[in-house]
Amino acid sequence: MEYGISFFPSVGPDDKPAPQYYDEAFQLAEKADELGFAYARAIEHYFCAYGGYSPDPITFLTAIAARTKNIRLITAATIPAFTHPIKLAGKLAMLDNISHGRLDVGFGRAFLPQEFEAFEIPLEESRRRFDEGVRACRLLLSQDEVEFSGEFHRFGPVRLLPKPVQQPCPPFYVAAASSAESYEKAGRDGYFLQTALAVSSLEKTQEMLRVYRQAWADGGHRPGAERIQISMPFFLADDDETARKAGEYDHHKTSSNMLEAVSEWQRVSSTQYVGYDKIAESVRRTSFDDLVAQNKILAGGPDTVRKQLEILAETLGDDLSIALVPHSGNLDPAVPTRALELFSESVLPKLSHS
Template sequence: MTFFPSVGPKDKAAHTYYDEALGLIERADELGYAHVKTIEHYFFRYGGYSPDPVTFLTAAAARTSRIRITTGAVIPAFTHPVKLAGKLAMLDNLSHGRLDVGFGRAFLPDEFEAFGVPIDESRARFAEGLEACRRLWTEEDVIFEGDFHRFGPVTLQPRPFQRPHPPIYVATAMSQDSVEEAGRKGYNLQLVPATSNRERTRELIDAYHAARASGGHQGAGKVQLSYPCYVAEDGAEARRLARSDEERYNERLGEAVQAWGRVASSAYPGYDKILAATKNYDFDTKLGDHKLLAGSPEEVRAQLATIQGWFGDDITVSLTVHSGLLPVEKSRRTVDLFAAEVAPAFTASTR
């Protein structure tokens, strides 16, 4: 289950959104959902209520006992690795080993500008930050000499609860290099199918598996796909709510990506088109392409079965259930109905 706030102060107070989301997480823990995940973004209604996923997930861990706690994702480019590794190790201990760590590159030019980080350095800073965290979790007297950070010898405290470290995920939208590197390193993968078509998502998953095998890693690794989800007894009502939520989400995405109209970066091929894509958004096309789940329990079961047929039954589907734009009661109904009438038809990994 993913929480991606799409509201700002004029829509809803921050504390109200957090209270609503944490209540839904408590319910998800009771109902047997597999994980709760949140993102890292700044400034805009597009994710801006989640500048520090570790803080939010710490509150989630304190209110739950079973559900896994997942970053989706933290951004190494914006935090010194000693600080980031320490915060995450602390959360792993507070949750008694329920933490999964997704690392991402970020993609909004305004965020890079605010942190004084050149956007063209995003891939190198991502790779260096992830490697520094891994070493800090697994080694003592670490001496690190990277292009952006140098420190040591240092021994991180606390040590992670999970050994050798929490499961690592690489979050990416559509980068072949990122998925292949994740596979070679033996990490797991977080993808957002809405950013590309079905064929491209399948290609990325296949490239990940091939790279993982070539790196000598056992097993297929874990692939997590995020989908907005709206379930109601009346399928037409669920689609009406989904249309309202998704169209406003797209509006907020459009606000956040305005800078791509003036910024160009070789590190982000194709991102110059992202602003135009928000202007050409069509809900019915997105629904027809199975880039979101919306309908009655029976209809959502059919949608999930199609997705499972495309990408395999070993994927994990992460449901985005509460942007803050709809009444929390509607999101709670989705959480309850999905658990009771959709999930039993699939494995536990579909939540």
């Protein structure tokens, strides 16, 4: 298994000034690079404390690129529906050059109604805009000259500059939640996968990954070349009690912010997002202790977290990449820094699958 870190801010101006959050996150990314973690990821969200300090993951990752040497930089995920493909592809190509070829690109559909409304994009167009945006970006990044005619964008012929360092283009990931169709399509199209345990049971995730791996094989892609990233909240300390105390506090703050963000689903519906009106109910009825017991949150001392990871490897496969989410901004930055150090010193060396 491979391990990286993922940044998902869950703070707003009433909690912490944005410059302070960014400084803390960049220092943590430097520590992760120093300790040999594989990558740093960043999300895209708008307007509220649930992710709102990260409206542009590419800008965020560019700052990390300037402060690090080896760690890969991953969007998790950038939203093609909200940016013209020429603009998005240009920003991605520029980051790949600035980082000397360290970029991986993750694409997502977005799911918050207020974001779609602000960009004046109907929820019902979500899937079609996603598919078209990913396709257009791949062409722009991998071909010398592109003429494109889609449902939402028509342009060309154009020649993107700069071309990415990685040829024909950086690795592409797509995000999937709980739909078997999304997993199957990602595998069939030959894209790498990003998902999160928080949205499904361990058993359902196991089944969805089976669907993805089978679709990858059926699509004729190179056997064993698929990549799967799973993001997980991460609270590691010298002992279980300290870790769980920090985790419970952070979970409470993040859940409260998420409830505010998803409240819009109570007034809207979409055939593209069946069941999303039940997100708030699911968040309310699931406790921190439940999520730790279900191995959806990593929390404890080194031995406890190591056992959790062994279960995940046994259940979901030891070829996974775990994106640890150590810093939402709600804890003193010394807490996630210590967690990364402990992971490197006391967890990773003892894992049977490392």
